[in-house]
Amino acid sequence: MKHDHRSGPLDTSALHLLHRAGQCAEVLFTAEAAKADMTPRQYAVLVCVSQNPDISQTGLVEQTGIDRSTLADVVRRLVKKGLLQRKRTRQDARMYAVRLTTKGTNLLGSVKPTATKVDQRILSVLRSDQRAGFIDSLGEIVRAMSRSVPQI
Numbered sequence: 001m002k003h004d005h006r007s008g009p010l011d012t013s014a015l016h017l018l019h020r021a022g023q024c025a026e027v028l029f030t031a032e033a034a035k036a037d038m039t040p041r042q043y044a045v046l047v048c049v050s051q052n053p054d055i056s057q058t059g060l061v062e063q064t065g066i067d068r069s070t071l072a073d074v075v076r077r078l079v080k081k082g083l084l085q086r087k088r089t090r091q092d093a094r095m096y097a098v099r100l101t102t103k104g105t106n107l108l109g110s111v112k113p114t115a116t117k118v119d120q121r122i123l124s125v126l127r128s129d130q131r132a133g134f135i136d137s138l139g140e141i142v143r144a145m146s147r148s149v150p151q152i
Helices: 008-012 014-032 040-051 057-064 068-080 102-123 128-148
Strands: 084-088 096-100
Touching (some): 014 102, 040 068, 040 096, 040 102, 057 068, 057 096, 068 084, 096 102, 102 128
């Protein structure tokens, strides 16, 4: 028998609930995408690169919200897997431009349905008339916090 333990203030903490929701989403994605050996962050990077060929790693930080050191590690791993290629930019030899390889494009295409399935599973806990508003609200939180907290 499962007990319904209450955690008091955590039940109404946006910080805690967003963190827990993120954990749940990550577990779902990781389980569904196990065959592809891909994390949610790696997926986000591949999606962003597919929409922005030759984006700089700084641009990826801005677009994904992944911190610089973590992003550099994610890109390094994706390059090692043969999913991304990285080259120095002409404008600044210290910066890298990143683009998908054919293998990366193919893997991304095969994982997109998995990500859609995870999104649908997450949203399925809400009534259908709540889903768009929920996504809009999350987007607004991210946009507002990104503007007010520069390192996000």
